[in-house]
Amino acid sequence: MNDQVDSQNLVHIIDEADLVRVRHALRGHARAAGLSLVEETKFITAGSELARNIVSHATGGRGEVSIERLITNSRCGVRATFVDNGPGIGDLDSALTDGFSTVGSMGLGLPGARRLIDEMTITSSAGSGTTVVITKWRR
Structure with missing residues (x-):
């Protein structure tokens, strides 16, 4: 399938204050794509968690x-593509398991995000x- 990009937005993530900007941008694109309120909420929630992971885990939170x-x-x-220059994920299978955490959190971020959206790919190594x-696709 050939996806055509209709419009694009880039948001730099430097600190927690940028998480609001990320959520706002995710919401705008979800609404423009015609996602339902439930689909929009799932997409924003998943994206917000991934942006928070950048702040928590990436080198310099960037x-x-x-x-x-x-x-x-x-x-x-x-579609949202989250990129960081952090230490990478050494054990991706474990990171996608509920309860796994390297920083003492509940370990629900990546597996929870994966459950909320339609497609997810992760490229990472230590x-x-x-x-x-x-x-997330409009139903």
Whole structure:
């Protein structure tokens, strides 16, 4: 399937104050894609958790999110790509397991985000940073 990007937005994440800007940008693109309120809320919640992970885990708490509204022949959706230059995720399978945490949190972030959206890919390895791409499609 060839996704066409209708519009794009880039938000730099430097500290917790940027989390509001990320949520606002996610909401704008979700609404523009015509997601229902429930779909929009799930997308924003998942994206907010991923942005918080950047603040908590990335080197210097820095990263960025690129948000795109998608249009295909048969549907519309929204995709967000979260990128950081942190230490990476050494054991991705464990990180996607409920309760796993490297910082003493509840360990629900990545697995919870994955349950809320339609598609999720993670590219990461120790020492190389992490890229997480999430997509939510309009039903």
